[in-house]
Amino acid sequence: MTGVAESTDASQSQREFVKAxxxxxxxxxxxxxxxxxxxxxxxxxxxxxxxxxxWLLLAWVLTGIITLLGALAYGELAAMYPKAGxxxxxLRESMGPLVGFLYGWTLFVVIQTGTIAxxxxxxxxxLGVLWPVVTTTRYxxxxxxxxxxxxxxxxxxAAAIQLGLTPQRLVxxxxxxxxxxxxxxxVREGKLVQTTLTVVKTLALAALILLGLTIGRQxxxxxxxxxxxxxxxxxxxxxxxxxFGAALVGSLFSSDAWNNVTFAAAEVQNPKRxxxxxxxxxxxxxxxxxISANLSYLSxxxxxxxxxxxxxxxxxxxxxxxxxxxxxxxxxxxxASAAAIMAGLILISTFGCNNGLILSGARVYYAMARxxxxxxxxxxxxxxNVPAAGLVIQAIWTSLLCxxxxxxxLLDYVIFAAxxxxxxxxxxxxxxxxxxxxxxxxxxxIGYPVLPALYIVLAASVAIILLIxxxxxxxxxxxxxxxxxxxxxxxxxxxxxxxxxxxxx
Numbered sequence: 001m002t003g004v005a006e007s008t009d010a011s012q013s014q015r016e017f018v019k020a021x022x023x024x025x026x027x028x029x030x031x032x033x034x035x036x037x038x039x040x041x042x043x044x045x046x047x048x049x050x051x052x053x054x055w056l057l058l059a060w061v062l063t064g065i066i067t068l069l070g071a072l073a074y075g076e077l078a079a080m081y082p083k084a085g086x087x088x089x090x091l092r093e094s095m096g097p098l099v100g101f102l103y104g105w106t107l108f109v110v111i112q113t114g115t116i117a118x119x120x121x122x123x124x125x126x127l128g129v130l131w132p133v134v135t136t137t138r139y140x141x142x143x144x145x146x147x148x149x150x151x152x153x154x155x156x157x158a159a160a161i162q163l164g165l166t167p168q169r170l171v172x173x174x175x176x177x178x179x180x181x182x183x184x185x186x187v188r189e190g191k192l193v194q195t196t197l198t199v200v201k202t203l204a205l206a207a208l209i210l211l212g213l214t215i216g217r218q219x220x221x222x223x224x225x226x227x228x229x230x231x232x233x234x235x236x237x238x239x240x241x242x243x244f245g246a247a248l249v250g251s252l253f254s255s256d257a258w259n260n261v262t263f264a265a266a267e268v269q270n271p272k273r274x275x276x277x278x279x280x281x282x283x284x285x286x287x288x289x290x291i292s293a294n295l296s297y298l299s300x301x302x303x304x305x306x307x308x309x310x311x312x313x314x315x316x317x318x319x320x321x322x323x324x325x326x327x328x329x330x331x332x333x334x335x336a337s338a339a340a341i342m343a344g345l346i347l348i349s350t351f352g353c354n355n356g357l358i359l360s361g362a363r364v365y366y367a368m369a370r371x372x373x374x375x376x377x378x379x380x381x382x383x384x385n386v387p388a389a390g391l392v393i394q395a396i397w398t399s400l401l402c403x404x405x406x407x408x409x410l411l412d413y414v415i416f417a418a419x420x421x422x423x424x425x426x427x428x429x430x431x432x433x434x435x436x437x438x439x440x441x442x443x444x445x446i447g448y449p450v451l452p453a454l455y456i457v458l459a460a461s462v463a464i465i466l467l468i469x470x471x472x473x474x475x476x477x478x479x480x481x482x483x484x485x486x487x488x489x490x491x492x493x494x495x496x497x498x499x500x501x502x503x504x505x
Contacts (some may be wrong), residue, residue: 015381017084017266018187023274025191031358032198035205037122037346037349038254039290040326043297047318049247051233053225053303056317059244060294063251064287065460067258069455071283072446073426074235075276078262082271085367086262086360086385087425088330094428094435097371098490103421104368110401110414112317112361113394116354117401120172122351127171129343133241134171138164163404172402175351179358180395186384187267190359197352204345205289209331212296216333220315225298232304245465246472249415252462255290256418257353258283260360262471272442292327300329362390372497373490416476417483419463426456 021029023137047056077090088107092100129136184188194312202491262279265271297317305316310329315321320328324342331338362378366387369379375389398498429445429452445452 015383015385017381019267019269021191021268021274023277024059025195025271026261026268026274026278027199027281027285028195029356029360030189030278031257032194032281032352033257033260034255034286035198035201035289035349035355035362036119036254036353037126037350038250039205039247039293040342040346042250042254042324042350043294043325044320044323045319046247046250047303049243049391052231053229053298054231055244056298056303057291059247059251059292060291063248063255063456064283066252066458067255067283068280068287068457069451069458071258071279072420072428073429073455074262075279075443075450076260076441076445077425077429077432078265078279079272079273080439080441082265082268082275083367084266084363087259087421088263088364088367090262090425090428091421092371094431095424097287097373098487099424099467099491100371101211101368101373102483104175104364104373105298105360106414106421106483106487107364108394108397109482111418112293112357113398114414116176116357116361116394117172117399119354119357120176120352120398121169121402122172123175123354124166124168124171124348126343126346126350128168129339130347131405135168136166136168138162138166141256144184158233165403169402173365173399175354176358176395176398176402179351180391182386183353183359183384184384184386184391186386187264187359188353190386193355194352194359195350197355201345201349201352202285205293205350208326208345209289209296211291211333212300212329216296216329217299218301218332221302223297225303229303232233242465242469243471245462245470248462249466249472251290252419253415255283255286255501256356258286259422260356263360265495266363272322276443279501292399297329298326300332301325327431339360351493356396361394362387365394373493376497414479415472415483416463416466417479419459420480420483422434423456423459424461426452426459443470 015137022418042057043060046059052057074087074090078086081093083089085104088100091103118455124134172221179193182193193271194295207458258279262280265275266275280309301320302313302316305318305319306314309315312320316326317328318326326345327338327342330342333340365374365378366381369376369390375393375445377389378387378393380387430449433441433448463476466472469476
């Protein structure tokens with residue numbers, strides 16, 4: 001029996017990833033992982049913070065610039081190390097195994113799994129628009145509790161963590177396990193779902209943008225938003241700069257996950273060429289869509305509104321019902337059918353977004369396991385050449401986050417940490433240029449060293465603002481604590497598992 005087990009382990013360790021992702025697939029993985037539900041919602045909160053159409057647009061433009069600069073810098077690293085794990089590998093090679101582990105640890109604990117959970121429950125929320133039985137009512141037969149503490153930034157019982165199972169969360173759980181099952185069947189199945197849904201939601205979003213800019217234009221909204229009210233309240237003071245930086249949280253996370261294609265680098269055809277191209281093409285496409293979407297909103301809805309407004313035009317962008325700016329815009333164009341139209345689009349968008357996140361995340365845990373920094377079983381591929389154990393463990397932890405309902409709070413806590421890892425990874429580009437000057441670089445970062453340095457300055461500035469802003473300071477420090485908890489975990493894991501040499505993916 002021992003011989004059979006050893007033979008099975010050897011067979012699994014010799015399996016390799018299937019290079020099934022074309023340039024189109026990789027680009028769709030970038031774009032599809034970025035476009036979730038944020039673009040349809042977060043402009044309301046940004047609008048309330050910045051106070052004018054000009055600064056709303058500038059928030060999205062600056063977010064696009066930051067994202068594109070990051071993609072340009074990551075392209076060089078991706079071409080150098082086209083291995084499973086992506087950003088984890090970049091940090092391990094440039095900053096050492098501890099920093100690489102801290103990234104992988106934070107990714108698993110909340111960045112990837114928390115995002116999947118949030119998007120999954122958002123799917124349930126919008127399914128409830130079409131199917132009213134999908135509610136937020138907790139099932140009485142399932143364990144439930146309300147938890148509120150200062151550490152969670154909870155100042156009143158209404159903001160407490162609501163542990164329990166609801167129809168919306170149940171739907172979310174089902175989508176997580178369905179997509180996990182699809183990706184367990186192989187990367188070809190996963191990429192088919194990803195590419196198809198990304199094309200559909202991109203075309204649908206483009207159609208809504210085009211309608212808003214043409215037949216859906218409202219003369220009164222256009223006159224005010226692009227006339228006398230365009231720069232209203234735009235005096236630049238120190239307090240405004242801090243508020244503006246804090247407002248970028250929504251747009252930055254709506255544009256996040258662009259780096260996920262690097263996690264699946266081992267499955268990309270001709271990765272030394274296609275990875276840098278996919279990063280730039282994908283982020284460029286989404287940036288164009290996001291800025292155009294906000295121009296469309298401003299062409300249909302007045303920017304300023306009142307929270308107590310009696311209709312969609314009176315509430316405007318700032319106070320769109322439940323912050324559903326896109327739904328409000330479509331309501332002006334199509335009337336009562338708006339809610340159903342937008343719910344359908346967001347269902348497609350969130351489902352496709354989660355497929356990309358589920359597909360790519362497991363590849364990071366695989367790379368960590370190959371380095372002896374995660375469960376050994378996760379470092380093996382199944383008979384379909386995918387990291388099955390990583391996919392299953394990811395789904396289990398994501399399910400727990402769905403049941404606690406803490407994912408939105410946890411995501412807030414790691415905004416600062418995520419930016420720190422982006423900065424560290426880009427600094428790693430400079431480190432590797434010095435440490436390994438003769439290493440093969442099929443693609444060299446455009447504008448080096450100026451553009452990568454600009455990215456570091458911009459991303460670091462936003463991170464510092466998050467520490468300074470009273471609104472985001474508790475979450476930023478909590479995110480930092482979550483990362484630092486990984487330090488003793490790292491040394492404990494090394495002690496238990498023992499040090500193993502890295503294995504190529």
